[in-house]
Amino acid sequence: MNNINSSKNEIFTCDASNLQSNFKELAIESYHNYGAFYITGIYSKNEVKVLRNNIDLLYKEVGSKRVRYISDVQDDDLKSKLSAVIMNQSVMNLMNDIFSSSDVSLLPHFEVVKNYLPHSIKTSTIGWHRDCGGEEGIKQCKSMLSNKEYVFGKIGLYLQDNSEYGGAIDIIPGSNKDYFRFLKTWQYAKFWIIVLSLLQRFVNPVFKVVANTKLVNYLLGATTVKLKAGEIIIFDSRIWHKGTPARRDIENGLVYHHDSLQADLPEDKTKYVLYSQFGNSLGIRSYFIDRLNREGNSSEIDNWIDEVISLKKSVVNAHDFLKKRPSLFDGTFKDLFGLH
Secondary structure (H helix, E strand, O other): OOOOOOOOOOOOEEEOOOOOOOHHHHHHHHHHHHOEEEEEOOOOHHHHHHHHHHHHHHOOOOOOOOEEEHHHOOOHHHHHHHHHHHOOHHHHHHHHHHOOOOOOEEEEEEEEEEOEOOOOOOOHHHHOEOOOHHHHHOHHHHHHHOOOOOOEEEEEEEOOOOEOOEOOEEEOOOHHHHHHOOOOOHHHHHHHHHHHHHHHHHOHHHHHHHOOOHHHHHHHOOEEOOOOOOEEEEEEOOOOEEEOOOOHHHHOOOEEEOOOOEEEOOHHHOOEEEEEEEEOHHHHHHHHHHHOOOOOOOOHHHHHHHHHHHHHHHOOOOOHHHHOOOHHHHOOHHHHHOOO
8 A cells, every 4th residue: 555646766855056947837736746946066075164153152042952033043154054054045046047937935933953863663653744734624724735835844954963862854755645636645645654753652662663764664655865965855744754764773872852752862963954934924924823723822923923034134135935925014914814
């Protein structure tokens, strides 16, 4: 029962240093068919080293040990440097060309995540999740998720190779299409994830044996993304994914913090990821119907607005891919949700 819609070899890599003439068509086809594409050729090894050093400085500031919003960075020079990475002109040019609709733009949160590493046994379903998971239980959102016009996803810049210590992401290609393919791919990935969940809860000894094996990945149609330091994945919020775990023998020697899904990694293996989001009005609306329905989350719209304004102030030239969403700047963004 392998996920027949997955293709580990056909997810498109957009090499910014050697663009194909039809890169836009190939990237959007990959995004629609597999839920992802890659961007390479942006950062040199030395640039990655400098960026990692800057983020080392960030985590010396007071704050969360896991997630840091760039708008909260205290040092103005450091904030400008990290904002420039989010607003990398080459990446923004590519995103603007590939998602050419005037309604698709760069979105918050703009954040750095440190040492996120699901445990292959103790993390629920080994960490498999969808970023739109909260929307699935809301009737109004379901119709949006199954709309082929829906666009909402993440830009993930990984600052280390995906290695035996983890470092990047595993995905189930094609699982973004589950919402509008009646009883096709849904039966494969989600079925086996439910089986994993049941084994973990009720037959844990079996779960410990089979979890995170090649057999399970085969049944799921999953693949480990072989990103190198400084490479980027663009992925649909509807795709099943998880952080790549450390190899089991290495994992056994790591100290885990299961409440934050972090591990204490060796200094030279510290995992850093920079994330931002992108989407259109339909995707944004579905996102906030869910988020505003969560207890204690009423400030997220204001946080988005603050983050966008902070980013715009921190960079010399705000790219059009950000400015395509003027409502985030002119005070009308809340009107999308009947809020004033």
